[in-house]
Amino acid sequence: MTETAARFLARDRLEDLVHALARPGGVEVREVIAPTVEDGAIVHAPIESAAELPRGVRDVQAPGVYRLEETEDELVFAYAVGPHAWKRRLFPPQRTRLTFAGDDGRGAFDAADDASPSRNGDQVVFLGVRACELAAITVQDIVFACGPYTDVSYASARGKAFIAAVQCTHPASTCFCTSMGTGPAVTSGHDLALTEIEDGFVVVAGSNEGVELLESLGLPLADEDRRSSAQAAVRGAADHIERNNVGVDGSLARRLDRFPEHDRWDEVATRCLACTNCTMVCPTCFCSRDIHTSVLGQGEAGAERQWDSCFTVQFGEVAGGNFRRRLRDRYRHWITHKFSTWWQQFDASGCVGCGRCIAWCPVGIDVREEIRAVTEGEHGEDPREGDPFQAREGAQVRAETVGAGDTPGDGVPEPPPVMATVTSARWETADTVTLTIATPPGLDVRPGQFVMATLPGIGAPPISVSRISGAHFEITVRSVGQATAALCALAPGDRLGISGGYGRGWPVDEAEGCDVIVVGGGIGLAPLRPVLDWVLEHRDLHSGVYVYTGARTPDDMIFAAEMADLELRKDVTALRTVDRAGPDWLGPVGVVTQLLDPDAWAGESAVAFVCGPERMMSATLDALLDAGIASDRIWLTTERHMECGVGLCGHCQLGPFFVCKDGPVFDAAQLGPYLGIEGI
């Protein structure tokens, strides 16, 4: 960048600026998206002329209230943020994520990642971006574009956007950017930044492209008076927010995750409509779902990616259960994520203080009030010290590697599913099938990881791998929903899309030289089978091997023959139990924890691998800890609703973790504090 001196754009030359923004080289190449009045609000829409900017308009905002008033002046940027966030352009409400072409025998998926922020697919100008909104874009850069997987559509749209920011001079009562440290002054991330003063605009460039554009306009330098009025206007906005507005104590807000059982969650749930408006207007909320569908008579079935919200009932739903069925849990999740666990995930706040969620909540719920009510009596210093819910390595390591300084596009593009062929299908129980799948080229999957098993037009559930052997891998699927039912119906020769292996697997190496304890409940034995395979294959590298498994009834036991064989081995202790016996069952009846035999284990050096329903894992964890096994030597794997598998859709959160990328395997020190919290 060669020059950053402030220039002056006279009010009557605003049209020249809009013209230059649209046609930087003299030809029309860019769509200019700017604030404009529509339906009683200032929204973002493409403009052709500066005359379409909101002239002489003021906004009045309060909890649940947004109104426009007209004034006599000529100001065009004298208002705070409206209902539209720039994410509409970078992360569109709906876009095609996958296309599937060809019939079942030859079809393949393709990633459709070329969404554009503009109608014509070319470069675009965002005119009127405020400091809080720039901060929000940076937050979404971290979420979408800094890895480990990248939303290519977002990164591509981001690269096409020229940002003409505007300094905030007229904040609303709902603004609290000063609390969150994001505004009101634009300091970085812009190509141009304008400050509106009485007779025009003081303009500075923030990038080479901005400098070139300013040069093309041939603007005079801004004189001392104008520069100081511009500075005073922004300072005035900051003072106004600080003096008049309700703020948020950011360090207190970071402690929200300490209060999962606070009464306020029940109280706010009586007011909250679960309408999702706060999340939809939030400039950082990034959750999405993939709609796999097909249209009658059309051979192609892809997937549409659509804005989703953690306030919907289905957000935490998996076939057979719902991790956040109660509204109190959903509200708690949203606000805790935004202000608290976001830090652990992305080393940033998920809130930028724009106040949209306050103004656009139909019943006027004010996050600032909710935070105060929950953290009342708390102190703001050292937010993470001694925190029982402190995220451990998983989240913190990522915060170090994926910080605000990373460049968008650093991650691996989220891949489309690769088609793979089923080579055998074996019914384990009346509702559970093990599919053997020829490993498609390039697919790398490790014990404990999962794959997204995509069926065109039906769905893409995450399924743990239950065996990895040479050119094949296995998945064991219980038919509990429409997608799993369709997977169970696959026959040898059928094809399905596979992406993965995803997530953190079992650290099988850590068990070397140790007693190995494997505890599985029901279908939870499936992800543990690769551990057993590994340990038995390297039997001499391990000390004692103890395998405890439980099922509802003898008929519900998966891998029954293999487990029976295991019981016969002299070098393995294998025990099975059932909740309810059948006529032929001679073994133990009762919960799996009854089988555990701590006296047999070398407690301090044992390593345990556990998977099953969360209540079973919780009970098992207590027993293992009682036996003296260190919590960081107990490994658990867990389940959540997933749409993408790569950390972009937001569904699989469990406290500060994304189960898809921080897990699904966790050590008990990480996961333990969360296992007992209902609806986390």
Next chain:
Amino acid sequence: MSDSPPRVGVVKFASCDGCQLTLLDLEDHLLEIAKSFDIVEFAEASSRRSPGPYDILFVEGSISTQEQANEILELRTQTAVLVTIGACATAGGVQALRNWADHDEFRSAVYARPEYVDSLATSTPIADHVTVDAELRGCPIDGGQLLELLSAVVAGRRPQIREEAVCLSCKRRGTVCIMAASGAACLGPVTSGGCGAICPAMGRGCYGCFGPVLDANTESLTAWLRASGRSDGEIGRLFAGFTAYAEPFRSVVTRSRAIASEEDPRARE
């Protein structure tokens, strides 16, 4: 179902036929639908009639007479998959407003010879009478949802019909929230989406024709309506639309009418 196309019937009870017409309005897809389904009963489309059995039966309308109550029981025995379509079939329809009124008085006021009118005192949804396998809501139903249901049947999958508030559709299409921006009364936050949020996009509040969304917090919305100066009579009328008889809208209507009539007996009229 066998390899031959599923036998489909479309029947109606107390209703206006608008939902059935949504099927005929799927113009671009009609040929494909005719190929994929054997439509054996559809009075709006063909004089060819069939008493069943049906693999799939689309049922429009509410149960408003004893004859209809008997007929739906019979149809259920003839049907593998019964799908109710529209606000009348799924919630009782606008005619369910009579469930709060004096039936005889209504009959006398409307008909010259009320003794010829043999109707029940209530209008009730189909699910109050027989087991329903799937429902498409709305007044009328949404063509996209209908096509999705038909496509899902052919593909052998569950239809992707989400349970979420109208607000998500408003936000996705970029509509400015009329509650926040103008103080308008809108049932969007408590109403199931699927319509594409057409009413708020036209600047008027959602009138709830898709019925209450799962866990609809009508308590909070009525508190807001009251705080914004609406009388209980007004609140009752707002919820007393096409899906008034579906809980929890029904409770709001009942309670608001009771409060309003205490304050002013004429408000019941």
